[in-house]
Amino acid sequence: MKFAFSSNAFTNYSLIDSTKLISQVGYTGIEIMCDVPHAYPANFTDKMLQELKSMLEENKLEISNLNAFTLFALGDTYHPSWIEKNQDKREQRINHTIDCINLAYQLGAKNISVEPGGPLLPSENLSKEKALQFFRQGIESVLPVAEKKQIKILIEPEPGLLIENSRQFLEFMKNFDSKYLRLNFDIGHFYCVNEDPSTLISDLREYIEHFHMADIKDRVHYHLIPGLGTIDFKQVFKAIKDISFDGYITVELYPYKDKPLEAATTSFNYLQNLDH
Template structure:
């Protein structure tokens, strides 16, 4: 049975333990941890922060659905929007790429500590001067190291595709998974990303059967080729009945995590209204 979770990336005006407690208060079975500033930016996330997180999880009786390591904005003191995924695992610069590989390993460490089944990872965009084929070579080098580390910790890595990234749709992520050929690599399937790219979301889910490490939920206005802006479920054009039917069809029994980082000023409203809209499906 699918269970609902909510990402702490909506609660960036609160510290991580408080975000966990607030999400639990809204009835969610799981919580996704933002592996970035201001929650768990790993160069600054020490033993004290870990212990406070574990205390909040234990006191709230809530499971961790995923560690979201898509971004590393804490790397910058004043990051421009173009740096959202940088440094990425596809960087031609070896030192920058290795920094991100190590960062992802720290996300895997946290996943092991909190019993999260998975870590999600975005590929980033090829920077000017880097051909897509060269970026794919860098991606494979990064994944070889990351997956070896993940397997040892019994954690799955879910590539989250997104329009305009190196891996931006269902076909590309499934081709990558097949090419790599390791069971620990899968897809963290964001339904809004599939919709904005122009895919049939239910068909994306069915095509990904057996490879889904986690699901991100949000609504999108405009349907296929709509604007990539995460809305509270029920406020856009996605058909969540079809989405959950497709998850049932493939026997998916993991977490579906609501990701509403677009509501930092009212995360409690977003969490409450999303739960009220989605609980009928689970």
């Protein structure tokens, strides 16, 4: 199995320093946060691009994924989302996603992950049907770019958002027939909505391109260092091996911004013991 660590735990560090540290721990991959303060495409100059490519090569790190989920540069974790009532805000999300696709192409990355629509806010009085329509239209706007650049867009279901479980994901995917729209399988997210990740891995195998990993305690959505929660990762890893998955599993621990190196190291040691 191939393990990566997400730079979104290292927001107190530059992306270059994050790359060095993640490599020193022993990971062979890095997930890059396409947002401030790391690789927000609108601010990411050619010089920064070349410096990152050199640093990745020097540290023998592959890119597991470009994380295009958050958008703190323009709003917050979720906003502007795909399902804003305001069309200009939806366009901001669409344009950002296209920028992330282009950045992935420049970096030689294979995929980007995106939020599953966004949160349905009672204050906006938006029906679920209309929100799904907005999300579908947004994906339709970016998918031709992804197909042209051969970059896969990975939808990441999350508790409390428009698409939060496997049934909703599969229903949404009926709108599309493209190998460039797939799934970022977040183990903890599915666990939080009372689904069994071990079973789902087989059920969703044709869509899975990348895994996010963090532990969860008692199905409460808070990312913990693997081993500190209640997910049975032995069973999960067995299921991953059973489908002959050869991509990356990225540990995503953004709550550990104050001690990311410790979190990355503890997780890596846990994974080495678990995978043997």
